[in-house]
Amino acid sequence: MTERIERHHYDVVVIGAGGAGLRAAIEARLAGKRVAIISKSLFGKAHTVMAEGGAAAAMGNANSRDNWQVHFRDTMRGGKFLNNFRMAELHAKEAPERIWELETYGALFDRTPDGKISQRNFGGHEYPRLAHVGDRTGLELIRTLQQKIVSLQQDDKREFGDYDARIRVFAETTITELLLDGDRVAGAFGYYRESGEFLLLQAPAVVLATGGVGRSYKVTSNSWEYTGDGHALALRAGATLINMEFLQFHPTGMVWPPSVKGILVTESVRGDGGVLKNSEGKRFMFNYVPDVFRKQYAETEEEADRWYNDPDNNRRPPELLPRDEVARAINNEVKEGRGTPAGGIYLDIASRRSADYIQKRLPSMYHQFKELADVDITKEPMEIGPTCHYVMGGVEVEPDSGAAMGHVQGLFAAGEVSGGMHGSNRLGGNSLSDLLVFGKRAGEYASRYVDSTEKRPAVPAADVEAAVDAALAPLQRDAGENPYKLQQDLQAVMGDLVGIIRRKGELEDALVRLAELRERVAKVSSSGGRRYNPGWHLALDLRNMLVVSECTAKAALEREESRGGHTREDFPAMSAKWRTVNLVCSLDGDKVRLEHKPLPTMRPELIHLFDRGELSKYLTEGELTDFDGSVTEGAGK
């Protein structure tokens, strides 16, 4: 072998430089460990900057009745009780400390009149709970963590004369493979995007913080980085993924023009008079009112239109049906050929409200589309469709430590790449606090793990050679397909067949097509050289996107119910039986294996935060009997 490989030694390698990764790195460095941070983009550009709403933490600044128990309850409700209760508990308890800590790093949140951190209302949260900075909370969070890392580097410079002495950021670097010594993590192999040169980081502990999987979908709010790298690395290292069927879609994201594709259109456009129309100009939602909602929703356009001004004497317009009903209707119109050329439908407020009214009621929407795309929403309808936003599923972890389950040691995961915390659906604001709470924990426990290892694991040279060969393969083939074409095809399969509304036949079809794509991706070729070659980088990412997509499709086919971010048209109801089950994916050779695993049972003091009436919507008869038993027992004492 003649490839040059740059070698480094670290105690902890953190893959991913978004909120979770940076928080983990800070914690490991504070524990005295030498830390490498791998950033796929430049330092400080990670997807965390996109978060607008805020970070949920029960600090009780806006309403003193708020506390961790209320936050825990809201999180479990949002996740439809499929959450790992211990993660939801830790998250609710520790989020306030993590937010306050950011202030000592220099963060400047918006304030209440008495000078505390201001908290705003958000869907699903009982009290105003989201710490925020205007609509750029994510940017504040990542910049604060970035600057804290710089400040630690300045400390190290004073002590050792070198900024990089204990934390080094490897910017624009992609990890393609984790290397193992038996079942212990031994290091990470990857390449510098700039030069195409390889590097090998030897370390006993690796923290995955790579974010989500949205790039496998045609319409997504996610950036190019979101190719499920961490999910795939974990699988290949012997770890397991859970809840992969649960993806958060927003029913109304822009699909055209391309400059704003994936950007979310707030639900209030419909609340303020916007209606959904198909390519024939027909207001189609009247055809999609399910029987259970028939009584609350208008049957004619006239009645619906009267509701906006006189809600007491008229029934609601069907555009305001629950999210999944709207999504199903849009999906069906498009599938039956009444969609727009870009595969969406029209959301029209322009022909129904005056320009003044729209600008006054929806100022940020108006400016966003005007500035980004020169689309004037007061003059023309918007082209919208379901948009992939967040993946609830991810690496199955031990709740307290973030250590990956399965048969691998020394691997940790935090943030969007880990699973369990959000159950089947994530509440807005819970992702920023999630990555702080579990980023810290992963960094802390990775450091402890390093302390407990007596002998540093060794990297098998043959595995390094194999990783080099795999990385160079797309450049050495010249007859294969263009990676961009393959990505488009993968996105089409996932978008059309494993999208927001799922059906058995389509999911089976998706698995067949994914298997075909697997053959084609194995033969992908990219032109050009190794220096900053995005085609080559995409060719290497495709393998990860594919295996993660397969997990999602398999789990979606298996779970025969609708819950949170998983909607099956053939099984539209939530099933108490399925609530007790997690679907766990692992890799057997190169095949995805799916297993059922029982959900851990909630501790009595936690389950008693809910009343029986609410629990009866989620729990099986057996579980309810146990609950009743524990109530009597509690009373007996």
Add this chain to the structure above:
Amino acid sequence: MGEKRQFKVWRGDETGGDLTDYEVEVNEGEVVLDIIHRLQATEAPDLACRWNCKAGKCGSCSMEINGMPRLGCMTRMSTFEENETVTVTPLRAFPVIRDLVTDVSFNYEKARETPAFAPPEDLAPGEYRMQQVDVERSQEFRKCIECFLCQNTCHVVRDHDENKNAFSGPRYFIRAAELDMHPLDAREDRKTYAQQHQGLGYCNITKCCTEVCPEHIKITDNAIIPMKERVVDRKYDPLVWLGSKIFRRRPNDDELVHAGSTSTAGPAMSGAELPDAHQRTEEQEVERGVNWHRRPAPAQLPAVGANGRLGVSEAAFDRSGAASPFGDDVEFPMPPRDLNYAHPDQD
């Protein structure tokens, strides 16, 4: 679909390059970054360009469009005439890596040299109290998405590479101003620092930075000018001077993190090669005997940096001497087949 439009895109690397002509389909409502993506997906799959959020929030897709520093994702095609050729070039103030990607490490070095937030010692987390009106001044500067367009357009460094050592640039002036205006920052010397170590004096207030800022931060008016004034206040106002002598011991200059100190760029490529595989069991090794025909793997070189020295992180490694010249994955005694020994009779 859309019509064809003319583009010129700079292609090349640090050794040189040229504008390449492309004819690309443009649709209504598209931005320049969409066109770059279309080029990548069709005739130029290896066209290098940074991007992330595609919504003007991350500051990755900085480029020069018809000579103007812009974000590719925020530059609408409708702002050009239909028959106008759109020329896209990399940021001029930074060294080119490939095509539209430049080496922006200058900015990260300056970030490291800017002293960080100093938390007040007497406040525990959760005890911070600040008024909205007081945090808003700093919040304006914290809107910065670090696109570095201001750094690129600033004439102090744009055509004067030699000034880069002494000049931090507008991005780090607003960072200094942000901390100066932070209601609870414990450090008192932000202005002095900006003047003495960041090269604030080079700026002659041409406001180019403010003009290119996609976040519309009033860099010159709200940060640079107040910082300049305040520096003057402190230095020449006798009362302020006296007060600072009597009531507050100002931090010694020696404690400052000095500007222009060399930062190691980290170990560069060192011709390190890997030793060959040694996966077999001892028994198999003995059976096989010594493989005389094996090409001995060259010893692994230490990962020295650009300055020819070992990085501190490697030198401070708990095994003295850092990486083993045989490779760290080697167990001793080494299996015979991995010995770097060629028998004299070997052909």
